[in-house]
Amino acid sequence: MKFIHKIAHLLVPRESNNQKARLLHNSSLTLITFAFILYQLIISFVPRFAPRILGFAANISPDEVVRLTNEKRTQAGLSALNLNSTLSQAAQAKGADMLNKGYWAHVAPDGTQPWVFFTDLGYKYRYAGENLARDFSSASSAVEAWMNSASHKENLLSSKYKEVGIGVIEGNLAGVDTTIIVQFFGTKYVDSVPAAPIAEAKEIVATPVPPVGEKAGVLISPFNVTRSVSLGIVGLLLFVLIVDGVLVSKRRIARIAGRTFAHIAFLGMILAIALILRAGRII
Amino acid sequence: MRSIAKHLPHYFVLFGLLFAGILAFVLFSYDRAFQMIVAIAVAIAYVIWGLVHHSIHRDLYFSVVLEYLAVAALGLVMVFSLILRT
Secondary structure (H helix, E strand, C coil): CHHHHHHHHHHCCCHHHCCCCHHHCHHHHHHHHHHHHHHHHHHHHHHHHCCCCEECCCCCCHHHHHHHHHHHHHHCCCCCCEECHHHHHHHHHHHHHHHHHCCCCCCCCCCCCCHHHHHHCCCCEEEEEEEEEECCCCHHHHHHHHHCCHHHHHHHCCCCCCEEEEEEEEEEECCEEEEEEEEEEEEEHHHCCCCCCEECCCCCCCCCCCCCCCCCCCCECHHHHHHHHHHHHHHHHHHHHHHHHHHHHHHCCCCCCCCHHHHHHHHHHHHHHHHHCCCCEEC | CHHHHHCHHHHHHHHHHHHHHHHHHHHCCCCHHHHHHHHHHHHHHHHHHHHHHHHHCCCCCHHHHHHHHHHHHHHHHHHHHHHHCC
């Protein structure tokens, strides 16, 4: 009985909580905010002490990335790209370079261009392109994310490219375990009419697409745990606010407080944003 | 419920603000910095809406101001945490 009273005190407007669910009091909301900040700090520091607990790792097959890329090209009426082992080695080297130097960009902090990895491995290009993705749990979600970005799509569906190389590398980037996909496109200098080499980098950030399936090897993703906790808190507050609104209206309780309906609308927006945001980044 | 009907024009403004916020999140999903600016702008707009609304209805008290600030801060902290972890 005592437990039920405590729960009611927390969730339902009654005399004991001054006709306002305790959870909706300013002190409770402030406490939840600080607890959430503390929780985020813990998530940020956990990888330093237990690197294999929080992070993101997924079993993404380079062959699957190539297959899906060619599927998109075929659908667009283009010829399929040939998988080139030199390009794949170059892509793998680029991924390793990002992990070693701790950067997430087309150009390394020391100014190293992506094309250096092509030429270092002896791939003389006429055309070259690069797409990058990280934190996706499947090849299909990464390819879909590239397709949703005009510039990455342009790379993926370019008739100028004849070959592709995929590097998938797992490691620790800026303190978080992640999986990076490097997609190198190329056309050998000898493949086409001799002309001045043209390198085309795409540095566009685009809309990520929800990761689907392929859960093998996935660690606890910081984004997913943050989202789950956020949805839980917002869901609970919305429930309490709706109960509060209904009871206050029914009982005709007069009190000094903010508009329940306005809080519901605002938290509804937070809920929508939490559902819209997706993990996985491409550049 | 009667209160909602009575304040309908005010709620239309609020819904407009919140809907614009969601729309900006969808349209600018590739720009995290802009999303953060949008989140701050919507949170501030929400608090201002509360202040104006209660001021017009002559029931603006310090605890009410704190309530809007607390709800806005909680929402902002959550959205920031999510954006920074995408």
